[in-house]
Amino acid sequence: MKIKVPASSANLGPGFDSIGLAVSLYLTVTVKGAAKEWQIDHQLGDLPHDKHNMIVQTALQVAPQLSHQHLEVSSDIPVTHGLGSSSSAIVAGIELANQLANLKLTKAAMVEIASQIEGHSDNVAPAILGGLVVGTNIDQHFDAVEAPLPPYDFVAYIPAYSLATKKARAVLPRQLDYHSAIHASAVANTLVAALFKQDYSLVSELMEADNFHEQYRAQLVPELMPIRQVGHVYGATTYLSGAGPTVMTMITPDKTVAFIEALRKKGLSDRIEVLHPDRNGVVVDDQ
Numbered sequence: 001m002k003i004k005v006p007a008s009s010a011n012l013g014p015g016f017d018s019i020g021l022a023v024s025l026y027l028t029v030t031v032k033g034a035a036k037e038w039q040i041d042h043q044l045g046d047l048p049h050d051k052h053n054m055i056v057q058t059a060l061q062v063a064p065q066l067s068h069q070h071l072e073v074s075s076d077i078p079v080t081h082g083l084g085s086s087s088s089a090i091v092a093g094i095e096l097a098n099q100l101a102n103l104k105l106t107k108a109a110m111v112e113i114a115s116q117i118e119g120h121s122d123n124v125a126p127a128i129l130g131g132l133v134v135g136t137n138i139d140q141h142f143d144a145v146e147a148p149l150p151p152y153d154f155v156a157y158i159p160a161y162s163l164a165t166k167k168a169r170a171v172l173p174r175q176l177d178y179h180s181a182i183h184a185s186a187v188a189n190t191l192v193a194a195l196f197k198q199d200y201s202l203v204s205e206l207m208e209a210d211n212f213h214e215q216y217r218a219q220l221v222p223e224l225m226p227i228r229q230v231g232h233v234y235g236a237t238t239y240l241s242g243a244g245p246t247v248m249t250m251i252t253p254d255k256t257v258a259f260i261e262a263l264r265k266k267g268l269s270d271r272i273e274v275l276h277p278d279r280n281g282v283v284v285d286d287q
């Protein structure tokens with residue numbers, strides 16, 4: 001059995017902790033069979049190879065009775081880079097428990113569990129459901145609405161350094177004053193309306209008008225503003241993906257190549273991936 005989970009790009013500017021898009025990088029977990037102890041084969045740096053691995057920890061949280069398994073994990077989602085690697089691991093763990101313990105969880109139930117574990121739902125919801133998801137936890141449950149997919153390429157500029165979500169949340173203010181909060185929320189509300197109306201010139205303006213997090217995190221990700229400026233030359237829209245440091249640019253496909261060449265000319269030499277929305281979310285292949 002193989003479990004495949006997409007990466008996700010959260011926030012899309014002002015949709016802080018509430019908007020996320022599943023994108024075309026993947027974590028794959030292959031279940032090789034029963035084992036004496038949990039054994040996780042992977043080449044993903046210093047992540048644990050035993051029961052302390054986040055995928056196993058999550059699976060055991062959902063189904064504590066699971067017997068030990070030998071798993072093979074591969075992933076092209078960079079870890080601690082703002083593309084939802086932890087959410088993809090959590091979602092893989094929930095699906096692993098779901099399949100091995102035959103829990104028959106619906107996707108909605110999986111989102112509930114995953115958002116409780118992750119603490120916010122903007123990465124886990126698209127990783128499970130696929131597509132562009134707007135959602136929030138309220139009264140102990142999760143409300144999610146799937147939005148139309150923007151017809152754009154998503155160019156991810158992935159700096160070589162990593163940035164833990166915890167560190168990127170530590171630079172945020174503890175409070176916003178009342179008027180600033182109302183304005184920030186008004187921008188986010190209008191962005192959501194524009195996404196559903198598929199009015200992408202409005203989407204572009206509002207996606208770059210975040211007041212919740214980007215101005216505080218820009219000091220940690222010096223690439224954000226230069227990439228946004230280059231993007232403007234190509235009519236593109238740029239935001240900080242999740243907690244960063246990945247910088248995401250939403251661009252008309254016929255401009256993608258020229259945009260990437262312009263980034264390279266500016267000396268931005270780190271990894272670049274041209275991504276597309278993933279429509280499926282987590283999938284299981286029984287072969």
Ligand SMILES: Nc1ncnc2c1ncn2[C@@H]1O[C@H](COP(=O)(O)OP(=O)(O)OP(=O)(O)O)[C@@H](O)[C@H]1O
Pocket residue numbers: 008010027044047053054055073075078079080081082083084085086087089123163164165166241242243244
């Ligand atoms: N494939 C994986 N297997 C097991 N654990 C993983 C895997 N990928 C990520 N993790 C865990 O998730 C942690 C990274 O989480 P973090 O929230 O800081 O970054 P991120 O999820 O990549 O970024 P963001 O939440 O901003 O999109 C890693 O330190 C590791 O503990």
Ligand SMILES: N[C@@H](CCO)C(=O)O
Pocket residue numbers: 010011016017018120122123165168169213242243
């Ligand atoms: N919304 C989250 C995503 C990262 O987990 C943040 O920006 O901190």
